[in-house]
Amino acid sequence: MTQLSKVPAHEPTTIYIKPSKGLAALNLRDLWIYRELIFFMVWRDVKVKYKQTLLGMAWAVIQPVMTMLIFSFLFGGVAKLPTDGIPYPVFAFTALLPWGLFVTALNQGSRSLVAHNNMVTKIYFPRLILPMSSVFAGLVDFAIAFVILIILMFYYKVTPAWNVLWTLPLFLLLAIITALGVALWLSAINVQYRDVNQALPFLTQFWLFATPVAYSSSVISAKWQILYFLNPMAGVVNGFRWALLGSGNGPDVTLFVSATISILILVSGLFYFRSMEKTFADTI
């Protein structure tokens, strides 16, 4: 209150506000201006997630490890599913990493707009930031669980090929594209139709069965393969297994199908989200 703080020296830009028609442009410039908000939202999500818990960040490890143990007992021990010669715990845990990322995006991302409705109705910021930061917050859990995978791989003496250094980041990118695409669609739909909230538990469960997490995609007969890989997560999980464990044949037509679907979901999701964005504050 003492000194008169000056108005920023740069020439102010003029913004025109008018009813938008048709397809809205993506407006990546605004997203760039608000990049710090993405960082803060991710930071807040991570920070708040384990507040007032006894075990704190350990939950990021406990959840996938427990799932891995249950899967190992049921599918590895009792049902003895084929794993292409890889010890079942490593086989399952490798798939649980991208799957965990995807589930976070599915659950947190889809609810992100509705959960922050006070922000949406009061303040302008690119709404894309909300589902985006939910997905990025999932990456922190991913990184923690990844340490456990490295330990498991040492224990079972599984060595990845040298090309893991560039194949894994590519498949991680594909996982993020898929997760973000689905989060964009569902979060935007959720603003108007809260049916999404009801459908999420079922959708998550169904999607898990449709993805080769507990089993190998090689159990699917050849004539159904292409149809099976219309599920983009199937491509992501197989890619992770191939990059880290060397299982399967590596990138082939099935990966192409999955990756194409992933990109289609993301691009269409971006446009759908942007076209609905202007109504968010009124309908939420």
Place this chain on the structure above:
Amino acid sequence: MTTAISVKNIGKQYKIGAAESKFRYNMLRDVIMDTVYAPVRIAKAMIGKSDRRQNQNYVWALKDVSFDLEEGKVLGIVGRNGAGKSTLLKILSRVTEPTVGTVSVRGRVGSLLEVGTGFHPELTGRENIYMNGAILGMRRAEIDSKFDEIVDFSEVTQYIDTPVKRYSSGMYLRLAFAVAAHLEPEILVVDEVLAVGDAEFQKKCLGKMGDVAQQGRTVLFVSHNMSAILRLTQEAIVLNKGQMLMRGPTQEAVDFYLSSGQAQAGERIWEYGRCPGGECSI
């Protein structure tokens, strides 16, 4: 002088809720049914039997409002509840789009539509200052440099590392207002945020708003507190049922608003010896 805000014939139409439009909920089922019946409806509309429902479910929250505001001016907006004040501010701060009309805004708009937006109860006061600052559009460096000032202003120095869920509601609001008050956009949009804290703190808030106005920022100020409007603004507009009734010097606008019977509980509180215009007749 350059024009900071130019509003041209804007209007905002809202749908009235389900109560008006019997048994219509926004469910997927209805949308599917609507889609199925769409050809019937279109056919009806084409032969002239237009669906009446179409017009009945909408209301204009704001209609045909136009004004220009020069840089560095402070404009008050008065009107009863539901007059369209908040809708106008929401359009100017790009929270929602107008249904018709255009607005051009020169510079960054900071809005204090409600303080404490984005505050998370589990985070500490310190963490919330950064979070809230970022939400309001401040850069991290900017928050760093103003951090001490914000804490001082909020008077919660002692509890700055305590989760805000442990704060009293007064402390919570003071911290929230403190962050918002240290925003430095070219245009500041303020909606009824001065009803925060005790009398002492309110005085401080008014002082801060006065400072902001003197720094050459353009301010749009909505309040039901007529003495605050009179003290902080030179010019005001009166809104009623979405339409702009008048614009003029604050004194005239407030008189018009209070005398036209729009204000149900017209209240004017002058602090002792500080009545405006020197017309202390009481």
